[in-house]
Amino acid sequence: MSDAYIVGAGMIPFGRYPDRTYFQLAADATLMALDDCGLSIKDVGAVYASSTFNAASMLGQKMMQQIGQTGVQIVNVSNACASGATAVREAYVAIKSGLYDVVLAVGAEKNPRGMLAGSPVDGPPPEGLFGSVSMPALFAEAGMVHANAYGTTLAQFAQVAVKNHHHATMNPKAAYRKETPLEEVMASEMIAYPLTKLMCSANVDGAAALIMVSEKKARELGLGRAVRLRGSALTSDPFEPRNPDMLDPNSVTRLAVAQAYEMAGMGPEDLDLVELHDCFATAEILHYENLGLCGEGEAGRFIDSGATALGGSIPVNVSGGLLSKGHPIGATGVANMVEIIDQLRGEAGARQVAGARIGLTHVLGFGVGAAAGVHIFEKA
Amino acid sequence: MASNSGLMAKAGNKSVRVGADGTAWIEGYRCEDCGAVMAVPTMACRACASRVPPAPYRSAQTGKLYTWSIVHRSYPGVAVPFVSAIVDLDGGLSFKGTLKGVAPEALKAGLPVRLVFDDAGGTSDADGSPYVGFHFVAGDAQ
Numbered sequence: 001m002s003d004a005y006i007v008g009a010g011m012i013p014f015g016r017y018p019d020r021t022y023f024q025l026a027a028d029a030t031l032m033a034l035d036d037c038g039l040s041i042k043d044v045g046a047v048y049a050s051s052t053f054n055a056a057s058m059l060g061q062k063m064m065q066q067i068g069q070t071g072v073q074i075v076n077v078s079n080a081c082a083s084g085a086t087a088v089r090e091a092y093v094a095i096k097s098g099l100y101d102v103v104l105a106v107g108a109e110k111n112p113r114g115m116l117a118g119s120p121v122d123g124p125p126p127e128g129l130f131g132s133v134s135m136p137a138l139f140a141e142a143g144m145v146h147a148n149a150y151g152t153t154l155a156q157f158a159q160v161a162v163k164n165h166h167h168a169t170m171n172p173k174a175a176y177r178k179e180t181p182l183e184e185v186m187a188s189e190m191i192a193y194p195l196t197k198l199m200c201s202a203n204v205d206g207a208a209a210l211i212m213v214s215e216k217k218a219r220e221l222g223l224g225r226a227v228r229l230r231g232s233a234l235t236s237d238p239f240e241p242r243n244p245d246m247l248d249p250n251s252v253t254r255l256a257v258a259q260a261y262e263m264a265g266m267g268p269e270d271l272d273l274v275e276l277h278d279c280f281a282t283a284e285i286l287h288y289e290n291l292g293l294c295g296e297g298e299a300g301r302f303i304d305s306g307a308t309a310l311g312g313s314i315p316v317n318v319s320g321g322l323l324s325k326g327h328p329i330g331a332t333g334v335a336n337m338v339e340i341i342d343q344l345r346g347e348a349g350a351r352q353v354a355g356a357r358i359g360l361t362h363v364l365g366f367g368v369g370a371a372a373g374v375h376i377f378e379k380a
Numbered sequence: 381m382a383s384n385s386g387l388m389a390k391a392g393n394k395s396v397r398v399g400a401d402g403t404a405w406i407e408g409y410r411c412e413d414c415g416a417v418m419a420v421p422t423m424a425c426r427a428c429a430s431r432v433p434p435a436p437y438r439s440a441q442t443g444k445l446y447t448w449s450i451v452h453r454s455y456p457g458v459a460v461p462f463v464s465a466i467v468d469l470d471g472g473l474s475f476k477g478t479l480k481g482v483a484p485e486a487l488k489a490g491l492p493v494r495l496v497f498d499d500a501g502g503t504s505d506a507d508g509s510p511y512v513g514f515h516f517v518a519g520d521a522q
């Protein structure tokens with residue numbers, strides 16, 4: 001089976017685009033990815049288009065109407081916050097199968113404004129009567145499990161936001177590029193204890209795209225800036241006794257990570273950097289352990305040590321993460337990979353991780369169930 | 381829990397059951413093959429995929445606090461702050477509910493709590509039938 005290589009990556013600056021449609025955003029990112037590798041949309045054999053809110057409207061087809069209707073297979077995918085990783089996973093399967101030499105994975109979203117809610121239910125609205133269905137509350141509760149078990153502090157959770165906001169100041173494509181000292185993070189509006197407003201992801205619009213090719217095509221194009229996809233895993237949540245009342249970000253992630261490490265033939269010690277799903281500050285703490293970056297119960301001390309900051313032993317979310325780069329749901333998973341590819345190419349500017357060769361991306365999707373995507377990339 | 385209008389109360393949550401005499405209880409489902417419990421009826425066991433549908437049982441209303449968050453910002457019209465709690469009921473089954481009457485500094489994992497049925501915030505359906513909901517309070521006395 002052919003290996004799969006990323007040769008083109010594109011991402012629009014994340015923010016608000018009141019005058020653009022979600023499919024125009026997808027087209028912008030796609031054209032950037034094509035230009036990045038010198039290919040045309042006419043070279044693309046299959047398209048995988050991701051959006052949480054607009055996949056059903058045939059995002060991929062609408063995008064192709066903007067940039068060239070070549071008649072190729074288009075698959076529109078929706079898988080909550082793991083939608084983008086799902087599109088890339090499908091692109092990977094398409095290359096590995098040998099059916100295609102060049103495929104496109106693109107994610108785009110114009111997020112609804114305001115707090116994102118769970119699905120409506122029969123009967124009275126549950127919020128406040130049957131606890132909370134808001135995403136901040138769900139991740140606050142998941143974080144409190146860690147706090148209860150290991151004594152993780154509010155300041156340690158808040159430190160995630162301090163770090164990621166600092167990283168974002170070095171990313172011209174991040175939506176929010178402002179330092180937020182610890183006192184400011186902890187003093188910002190309390191949303192759901194222990195999560196303050198600055199510990200919740202930035203709700204923005206965005207799009208990102210990757211051109212993935214076979215080994216044969218990669219060699220033809222030249223491996224100079226190519227990145228090899230070493231591991232790709234996509235999982236759904238296994239049975240957990242507390243589900244679905246207690247959404248569990250951990251088991252679905254651990255399942256995906258184990259598969260990706262095995263496929264890549266490597267482990268956490270081999271990674272140079274990680275882009276993980278910091279939808280809320282508590283999530284990043286949990287995922288340090290889920291991804292094996294530190295031992296069980298050590299995540300609070302791990303963030304305190306500076307290991308996950310730029311310059312540390314395993315920088316996490318140097319892009320600014322979802323907390324400050326932004327979280328346009330269906331684009332997020334692809335955008336995480338664009339950051340890793342920029343880094344492995346040595347093209348990440350002020351936030352460059354020195355000598356980065358291997359990087360991991362992780363996303364977690366929550367609805368009435370869960371999905372996790374983990375991908376491992378290596379400089380070709 | 382018949383209302384003033386004489387309309388029968390309806391379950392305000394997927395796991396609440398209301399008997400003909402108006403009494404309410406929590407129904408769980410237990411797999412006879414692997415023992416896993418779940419809060420809703422399923423066609424096969426969610427845990428072991430046994431094709432014998434998990435059998436209904438009447439859950440205990442006492443349990444222990446597993447985790448929580450104090451919710452300060454919510455959707456328009458929702459009174460804050462409130463404690464959103466995940467409670468492990470005795471005998472299996474975990475539920476999310478609002479925990480009332482416990483000061484934030486008294487919240488701790490393992491705190492004994494019990495489930496209390498209520499009027500689901502006084503809400504009713506389009507025909508005027510009231511709903512039966514529940515919340516949690518501290519203590520293990522029935």
Ligand SMILES: [Zn+2]
Nearest residue numbers: 411414425428
């Ligand atoms: Zn079973």
